[in-house]
Amino acid sequence: MRKSNRLGLTKSEAHAGLIFVAPAVILFIFIRLVPTIYALFLSFTQFNMVKDPVWVGLGNYIKMTGDKEFFISLQNTLVYTIFNVIISAAVALGVAVLLNRKIRFVGFFRAIYYMPQIASWIALSMIWTYLLNPPYGLVNYILSLFNISKAPWLSSPSMALPTLIMIAVWRNVGYDVVIYLAALQGIQPSLYEAAEIDGASKLQQFLNITWKLLIPTTVYIFIMTGIFSLQAFDQVFQLTAGGPADATITVVLQIYRQAFQFGQMGYACALAFVLFVVIFILSGMSLKITGRLGETE
Amino acid sequence: MKKRNVIVNSVCYVILGLGSVIILLPFIIMVSTSLTPAAEVFAWPPKLIPSKIMFSNYPDAVAAIDFGRYFINSTIITVTATGISLFLNSSAGYALAKLRFPGKRLVFLFILGTIMIPVQVTMIPMFIMFRRFPLIGGNNLFGVGGTGLIDTYLALILPNMATTMGIYLLREFFRSVPTELIQAARVDGASEYRTFLQICLPLSGPGLIASGIFNFTNSWNDFLWPLIMTISPEMKTLQLGLSQYQGQYFTDWHLMMAATLLSCLPILILYFIFQKGFVEGISSSGIKG
Numbered sequence: 001m002r003k004s005n006r007l008g009l010t011k012s013e014a015h016a017g018l019i020f021v022a023p024a025v026i027l028f029i030f031i032r033l034v035p036t037i038y039a040l041f042l043s044f045t046q047f048n049m050v051k052d053p054v055w056v057g058l059g060n061y062i063k064m065t066g067d068k069e070f071f072i073s074l075q076n077t078l079v080y081t082i083f084n085v086i087i088s089a090a091v092a093l094g095v096a097v098l099l100n101r102k103i104r105f106v107g108f109f110r111a112i113y114y115m116p117q118i119a120s121w122i123a124l125s126m127i128w129t130y131l132l133n134p135p136y137g138l139v140n141y142i143l144s145l146f147n148i149s150k151a152p153w154l155s156s157p158s159m160a161l162p163t164l165i166m167i168a169v170w171r172n173v174g175y176d177v178v179i180y181l182a183a184l185q186g187i188q189p190s191l192y193e194a195a196e197i198d199g200a201s202k203l204q205q206f207l208n209i210t211w212k213l214l215i216p217t218t219v220y221i222f223i224m225t226g227i228f229s230l231q232a233f234d235q236v237f238q239l240t241a242g243g244p245a246d247a248t249i250t251v252v253l254q255i256y257r258q259a260f261q262f263g264q265m266g267y268a269c270a271l272a273f274v275l276f277v278v279i280f281i282l283s284g285m286s287l288k289i290t291g292r293l294g295e296t297e
Numbered sequence: 298m299k300k301r302n303v304i305v306n307s308v309c310y311v312i313l314g315l316g317s318v319i320i321l322l323p324f325i326i327m328v329s330t331s332l333t334p335a336a337e338v339f340a341w342p343p344k345l346i347p348s349k350i351m352f353s354n355y356p357d358a359v360a361a362i363d364f365g366r367y368f369i370n371s372t373i374i375t376v377t378a379t380g381i382s383l384f385l386n387s388s389a390g391y392a393l394a395k396l397r398f399p400g401k402r403l404v405f406l407f408i409l410g411t412i413m414i415p416v417q418v419t420m421i422p423m424f425i426m427f428r429r430f431p432l433i434g435g436n437n438l439f440g441v442g443g444t445g446l447i448d449t450y451l452a453l454i455l456p457n458m459a460t461t462m463g464i465y466l467l468r469e470f471f472r473s474v475p476t477e478l479i480q481a482a483r484v485d486g487a488s489e490y491r492t493f494l495q496i497c498l499p500l501s502g503p504g505l506i507a508s509g510i511f512n513f514t515n516s517w518n519d520f521l522w523p524l525i526m527t528i529s530p531e532m533k534t535l536q537l538g539l540s541q542y543q544g545q546y547f548t549d550w551h552l553m554m555a556a557t558l559l560s561c562l563p564i565l566i567l568y569f570i571f572q573k574g575f576v577e578g579i580s581s582s583g584i585k586g
Contacts (some may be wrong), residue, residue, distance in 0.1 A: 009399065012488075012489055013396050013397055013398070013489060014396070014397060014398040014399060014488065015396075015398075015489075016392070016396060016489030016493075017392040017396035017397065017398025018390040018392075018398050019402065020389060020391060020392035020396065020398075020493070021388070021389045021392045021393065021398075021404050023385050023388070023389070023459070024385045024386070024388075024389040024459040024464060024478055025389075025407065025408070027458055027459050028383065028407070028408060028411050028457075028459065031423065031455060031456055032414050032419060033407075033411070034422075035418070035419035035422035035423050036414050036418055036419060036422075037424035037425070038425075038426070039418050039419065039422045041338065041395075041423060042421065042422065042425075048331065049425065049428070059559060061404060066571060068500060094436040095313065095316060098309045098313055099313065101305075101306070101309055101312065103306060103309055103313075107572075109313050110576060111319060111335060111572050111576070112317045112320055113316070113317070114575070115320060115321070115324065115568070116320060116323075118514055118564050118565070118568050118575065119518070119561050119564065120517070120518035120520065120536055120560070120561070120564075121518070121520065122518075122520055122536045122539050122540050123536075123539065123557045123560055123561050124323070126539065126542075126543060126553060126554070126557045127323045127324075127327050127554070127557060128323065128328065129543065130326070130550050130553070130554065131323055135339075135342060136338075136339040136340075136343065137343075138322075138343050140324060141341070141342055141343050142575040153457065159418065170319070170320065170323075173320075174320070178402075178576055184369055223373060227415075231417065232414075233417075233520075233521055234521065237540075237542055238543070239521075240380060243366070251416050252448075252521075255417050255421075256521070256525075259421050259424075260424075261524060268421055269418075269421050269422070272415075272417045272418045272421065275415060275417055276414065276418045277416075279310075279413065279415050280414075283413035284413065286395045287409065291308065297367055
């Protein structure tokens with residue numbers, strides 16, 4: 001009697017479990033799994049939406065190796081990603097360490113630093129276009145107070161990419177601060193007390209305790225912000241549209257142009273798949289670091 | 298020693314304050330420019346406080362583009378997607394946290410794994426599939442002749458109806474609900490659905506808020522997806538409208554800043570109300586807006 005009751009309960013539980021996950025799983029199959037497989041297929045074809053896809057094997061991938069614009073976009077994307085990731089993390093670490101001292105208004109400062117993260121890239125790009133406009137912009141005005149001559153910022157091929165990185169860092173710091181601060185607050189104060197007793201200097205304490213314990217957090221931040229930087233599109237589209245003279249074209253901008261301006265769906269899918277492989281590896285690493293894959297019981 | 302601490306702390310405040318100014322300045326300029334008379338937009342030196350406060354810039358900005366329509370579109374898409382996602386994410390999160398069912402491990406790995414697929418990979422096939430969707434939007438049985446699902450709200454809502462990070466976040470919250478509570482409800486004869494809806498869901502308020510905010514912000518700020526999935530001006534979202542504004546009225550900065558401010562307002566209001574929800578969602582799961 002008792003056994004059948006227990007079995008009955010488990011059965012209804014299993015039934016409910018499957019029904020509860022079904023909508024999300026079915027949705028993900030249709031909007032993520034099927035399109036990914038379809039994209040892989042299309043990447044081996046030539047397809048312009050008018051005629052049927054024509055199988056070209058590795059043709060698109062071979063074409064890529066001779067595509068000068070693709071290489072420029074790849075180089076820009078990597079430069080943008082590496083500088084954005086490293087500079088943001090370095091600035092954020094400094095801010096987080098200061099915030100972690102027992103000072104007041106921690107929540108207030110954290111809220112301010114995080115603010116650029118919640119606004120859309122389009123809105124932020126509008127503001128920065130205004131701030132950076134060469135003749136009247138506020139940034140050039142502030143520089144002129146220090147006798148620095150007006151800079152062309154986004155309209156100069158040599159300055160456009162560094163300017164995009166600067167804006168990205170401005171936006172990104174808050175995200176890194178929040179994560180660093182959470183990690184810092186998790187460090188046991190007793191570790192510092194013990195080091196204090198052993199006569200370690202503040203610098204030694206920072207290097208041997210804080211920094212050492214923050215290395216996994218740093219790797220995590222690098223991967224997460226790296227994934228998002230590799231996908232840079234909105235801000236580039238709005239601030240420079242890839243120009244001047246291809247100085248700021250990114251991989252995703254190229255994917256968008258190939259697919260929706262030139263109608264090269266197959267080639268665009270091949271480009272997207274290259275990006276996918278890089279992001280897949282980075283995400284896999286982040287899941288491994290956070291231990292989420294091991295959590296499956 | 299104590300005196301030294303005071304000095305060090307003051308230096309801290311100064312550095313953090315300067316940093317805050319750098320972060321806030323663009324937002325302050327947005328507000329001040331949105332209230333500036335047209336003649337002062339290109340004043341040199343730039344004026345932080347306009348000589349005359351022009352509230353009329355806001356109605357002017359709204360009238361200059363089809364702002365109302367964009368705002369309604371963005372609201373419909375964001376509210377519907379967020380509402381549906383709260384339901385789909387919480388039911389999936391609950392099952393993965395508290396229920397035993399066959400294939401659970403595989404389902405969890407699948408949901409987590411899909412986060413590795415960037416939208417740039419799925420957007421092209423999705424565009425083709427939507428465009429070729431049969432018998433909708435002027436298409437015939439073979440998906441030819443019209444625009445299919447392109448230019449519909451469904452196409453804009455679909456990718457945000459459930460999110461990996463929302464499911465993950467809510468699963469974490471449900472895991473902290475005591476299993477004894479669920480067992481007790483079962484003993485009392487409550488169905489699995491009632492246990493979920495009436496006992497566990499009310500206990501996961503902060504999780505629902507964090508996941509809802511995350512989804513709302515992402516949907517509202519999304520640009521690439523609506524850029525691809527819309528054709529007609531009536532279906533454009535606020536971000537698309539804003540983006541085009543700059544191309545059309547590139548010197549009317551007072552109006553553009555007014556429109557930009559209005560477009561950020563719903564998110565900013567949410568941020569000031571649920572600041573903790575935003576930040577805690579991020580630090581506990583690493584999700585990013």
